[in-house]
Amino acid sequence: MNKNILDTFIRNALHEDIGDGDHSSLACIDKNAQGKAELLIKEDGIIAGINVIKRLYELFDDQVTLDIQILNGKRIKNGDIAFYVKGKKNSILQTERLVLNILQRMSGIATSTRKYADLLSGFNTRVLDTRKTTPNIRFLEKEAVKIGGGENHRMGLYDMIMIKDNHIDFAGSINNAIKRTLKYLNKNGKTNLKIEVEARNLEEVKEILSTGGIHRILLDNFSIEETIKAVKLINNKFETESSGNININTIRSYAECGVDYISVGALTHQINSLDMSLKATE
Amino acid sequence: MNKNILDTFIRNALHEDIGDGDHSSLACIDKNAQGKAELLIKEDGIIAGINVIKRLYELFDDQVTLDIQILNGKRIKNGDIAFYVKGKKNSILQTERLVLNILQRMSGIATSTRKYADLLSGFNTRVLDTRKTTPNIRFLEKEAVKIGGGENHRMGLYDMIMIKDNHIDFAGSINNAIKRTLKYLNKNGKTNLKIEVEARNLEEVKEILSTGGIHRILLDNFSIEETIKAVKLINNKFETESSGNININTIRSYAECGVDYISVGALTHQINSLDMSLKATE
Amino acid sequence: MNKNILDTFIRNALHEDIGDGDHSSLACIDKNAQGKAELLIKEDGIIAGINVIKRLYELFDDQVTLDIQILNGKRIKNGDIAFYVKGKKNSILQTERLVLNILQRMSGIATSTRKYADLLSGFNTRVLDTRKTTPNIRFLEKEAVKIGGGENHRMGLYDMIMIKDNHIDFAGSINNAIKRTLKYLNKNGKTNLKIEVEARNLEEVKEILSTGGIHRILLDNFSIEETIKAVKLINNKFETESSGNININTIRSYAECGVDYISVGALTHQINSLDMSLKATE
Amino acid sequence: MNKNILDTFIRNALHEDIGDGDHSSLACIDKNAQGKAELLIKEDGIIAGINVIKRLYELFDDQVTLDIQILNGKRIKNGDIAFYVKGKKNSILQTERLVLNILQRMSGIATSTRKYADLLSGFNTRVLDTRKTTPNIRFLEKEAVKIGGGENHRMGLYDMIMIKDNHIDFAGSINNAIKRTLKYLNKNGKTNLKIEVEARNLEEVKEILSTGGIHRILLDNFSIEETIKAVKLINNKFETESSGNININTIRSYAECGVDYISVGALTHQINSLDMSLKATE
């Protein structure tokens, strides 16, 4: 994770919540009063965001000390203590909501990802995220997916070529679209970008195979039977990826077809914050 | 909504997704090719974010024209068209994912809020959001809550006083906490801030009542029976707010107790993006 | 599908809905006004009934033209257009409800069947329907099962022998029931009918095996363990079929036992119409 | 219910299932053997179709005697006996599946309808079915709705005027559509037909009110708040009907708005057969 991006994110978010001051705490609590708190886990899952929280406390008040009990990516259970924090009461209170908002959302994503990843154990298939992320928070959400045992698909439109139906329709054919792309990448010195082409049916898979020059084929909205046939046709010549409303009930069936990747929009499209609280202990 | 904040948000989010270029589209599609698309609604709900999208297209390419069919806050049904968009194919494609990420998340929040608000029809009780929002996106998420028929609680720690258990425990008593707060507000020229005090049981309600000088009492984790008693005790002397895991099944029972507000963390804590797609039509 | 039966079905159903006239349309719309509409899919699934709809338009008004986009049995997604229809506005309006009632019910059955069929991918087991169908619509419902990837069990009492507990109890023993049946089929020139015998436990399986002369054994309400034992005992001497409240959660476990068929009453016993609409476009 | 239609329905359905004979029973069971059976209810609900079954036995074999224990429309519980039947074993067996298919589907509809109707107890609002029925079985499905405590909307396109968006758009305005309709009804001697007009928003409600000459206004896809306003505007001048994805969770809120009718497509659009069996007792 890029440190500048993270620091900017944290500073903006602190400002968003605190503005010109946490007047409730400033009014009621002596500015030098010391306190302790513990992060109590209230729902089973996978923890993520611990490193972000660590940086957050450093930036906000470097006198706050953090005693981390559970590392990023570990399984947590209702009742666990993830960390103890000690320092000025005002510092702990003023960062409390942001700490929770970050940890709960990232852990929610990691927990959901791990459910998918566990269902793939024993297969060579890996679960991917998508670009369906919260605007400007993609770097954190994709980090949470990795912590949960998933892999990241491309970060944006810029770091991989994905030839979709729109591109193919405009170029006139799959063959033309791939050729235009190869020429473009050559001309612009971007030959390091991987190329993935979307297929909507077995005929398009065959057309892609007859063209070549690419790295991965996306099997979009294929049934199980069509996926089995496609994997056989492609025969490891290119990587394969399944997508299209694949969920917790169907992911194993797709993995059994032998695809390399399955991308799941729901990982970041539905966000269920994991239940936690920061409990003052003295 | 503050225009500068919105514009910065949009510019950053465009950069996040596009980086140094949407190379797939640049490669396959002529840079001046014109196209059309329509935003197809695929799940019943309430639409939100239309104004953000409007600004997004203006900022990205002011030659793109938008023909809006459904205004913010309107009920939408699976199969509806929310808007038509016309302009450079490349402009439409490069903004597609961000347009959807904004609209789907804001509409998801508005839809969820409307369910709560509808359950309160016939009562004088209003549903409030909380500070449990995505870091740095709070302004958009709170906007979506308003569009869905909810009201916004305080924006951050800075625009309202909320005296919670921590403050009370430190100050030694409810009475002390309120007195310290009034003194602080006076001294710092912040007497325009409203004061809300959290009560954990009926005894604390009585203690708050005997002190006075505040605007609202938060009844945190009160049962229905305790809420009825508290509302009677408070007797409209102050505003009342219920909170604590109140959900779609219990909100009406709390409203029947006569509280003024019910705050619901889940409005922004669980985000279920509403299903939509941007379909190219030519 | 028998063409006469289909035509009679369509004519009766048109009469059922239209009677002596669609007076609303006749009153408001010029009788020669031309229009267009599209069939919009609003829920993911498998489409079925397209051929029935084609015949319906032919019978009702052969000037209506149909531009089919998606063929029977194909996977459909919320937002897809299954066909475009063009012709007299009155013709489109008067057949609208029947078109939807047929397509939505058949597609609902095909979608449900496909879920079961997909769960059997990789096994040699096939999913069968039953006689638990809507009276007089069995031919369409069984057609939808086939489109969804299932196979049809017998059409009625007449095209296969199924010796059930009642028959066995009356005949006095499995042995007697089979003997009576073979004699009857011989005498009545019905030796082409296949014979299936129901077993309620492993003892009955053994008794059937010691008699022979049949084609398939139905293992009714067997547990997984009993099914494994039964399949081993039968040892491919006869076909095997499992039945008895087998559902989406348990069908794979039964298939893993190695039975040839699994019959599922719910395919036609619970009908969940798939969401679609016919949208006028001009 | 029309007796000829019912008899034809029954005869066709018997032929559909039995064809040239129930060869399994003919082979195994002496043709004069007498037997008894009882209809065992296996799921709580409302029974419907008893009269159809009575006629079915009369038509098939008038020597079969039926001892009915529970009348149409009564609440039934898992474990109840709905009737005893006595007669030729062959007659009981050959009609078994059809008896169950009719009773289970009609009772499923009646049970579902009763859930809606019960939620309306205490209100003057009544629940209506729609034309979303199984083709050619509408008369039975609408009968089941009545038995379950619902009311029937129009039987088909012929027995009521329903001016929908299509008619209004074609006629140019609500005003024109109503005028054309009144003229048409006059001219064709159909002035006994009731007129209902669909409104999509409060503006259309006002336009309908300013025109008049009709019987009922359909408030399609109105929110709770809009419905409250519409009912106030209409002020009992015409009947009111709410429609549009109203379900078991929202029907009471709509009834509280004071509408006269709520139509629910799901009553006949989703069919969940109620669990029953015909058990031989000797």
Next chain:
Amino acid sequence: MNKNILDTFIRNALHEDIGDGDHSSLACIDKNAQGKAELLIKEDGIIAGINVIKRLYELFDDQVTLDIQILNGKRIKNGDIAFYVKGKKNSILQTERLVLNILQRMSGIATSTRKYADLLSGFNTRVLDTRKTTPNIRFLEKEAVKIGGGENHRMGLYDMIMIKDNHIDFAGSINNAIKRTLKYLNKNGKTNLKIEVEARNLEEVKEILSTGGIHRILLDNFSIEETIKAVKLINNKFETESSGNININTIRSYAECGVDYISVGALTHQINSLDMSLKATE
């Protein structure tokens, strides 16, 4: 609660779990080692059984000290501490499972009861338990119901008369059954027992009314409409009680009919232990 019964229950249960010794603890932990633990709540609900636990520790080792934080019947939240316990490590460990088994089951029942009771707030109707309890634990389960806000129906067959269908059928009529009962009670000096009579329909309600001499009428499996009529007929002459698969979704509708009691078998028939743990803290 009878102290002897409670003590016997606790002693037997301790023996059931410990038998001739907790050999794991005896082996590993010094017999005089002192320890502390806290009871951590891991699921929201109502706590019950605290007094039983208090007695359990007294009986097992009166050197164990208990610091109770939350009293019986209080609302608890995931993360709360219900009590702290201090004493010999061995004593804490050997009673741990029994403490949890008692608290979790009783709190599960109290939590479930409170859901029903809360739904009745604002009505004069009270929720009752039944005799559908775990054999020999009825006194604890009924205690938990009271703690959750329900009332106890009769404790057994001995402390109230309940004239059910069997009794009526044997006696020949409702009238006879009531007369026999009054005579029996007189003769046996049991006139202090209350009499409740079960009615299966409105006719039976009328027959009971014409007889009199009783205290309560049970309306078994009445629909909402029949209940409204029955309550009107009875007109406060006797108490009224509804029963028959009334659940969380329907209980309010029955209460709105004005019955005095609603009995709910599920309170003790389905037991969902509330999640808790006893955490060693040093």
Next chain:
Amino acid sequence: MNKNILDTFIRNALHEDIGDGDHSSLACIDKNAQGKAELLIKEDGIIAGINVIKRLYELFDDQVTLDIQILNGKRIKNGDIAFYVKGKKNSILQTERLVLNILQRMSGIATSTRKYADLLSGFNTRVLDTRKTTPNIRFLEKEAVKIGGGENHRMGLYDMIMIKDNHIDFAGSINNAIKRTLKYLNKNGKTNLKIEVEARNLEEVKEILSTGGIHRILLDNFSIEETIKAVKLINNKFETESSGNININTIRSYAECGVDYISVGALTHQINSLDMSLKATE
């Protein structure tokens, strides 16, 4: 099952329900009147408790005769008759509730266990219960688990050594805890007790392996991936057991890891009584 314990359980439970008499039956029904009843199954599952019921009738009135149709452990379906009972009406009525309370609870547990056991078919893994049972009813609940196809874990603290985190922490290390235990067992003549040691992570598994002298390792709250690694490390040197919120959705994935046992607290921790009734037939 120990006969004395069973008889005491039954006698106490009869006394709990009947006390000084079933006055309703005594009043209404002649003491010598004879009757019949049948136990009607109203929900699919596995039956358990038949032997307990048999003994119950023997103890209460040895003139009651029982005609058992379905044996313990058999699959039952809604509509089945489990047994017929004949004898004094008063005897049948006075034991009715207890008979049902025992059968419904035990069958509920057996049914739930069978669901887990069926998911393990084809694996060598067996499902175990825990000590999370109803106090004083453990012997019956564990019996029900066996009938449902599960195996019993230890009966109490006395019949097996289970070295948990508390023991390890006190002893200072796994190595010390095991050594103390072996010494204790030797000294106390308890070397027949099996030893299981809990591991919280792979490091602890390695430490246990380096010590030895035990029988089984408990992998508590291990992820699928960690379990695969642990099973490989242990390499059949000791038995393995997985535990920690393993449920119906995840049990197969754990079994695929190759563990010998999976313990599931929910088998007895959540009790869903299976629906049955005792129906008087004359």
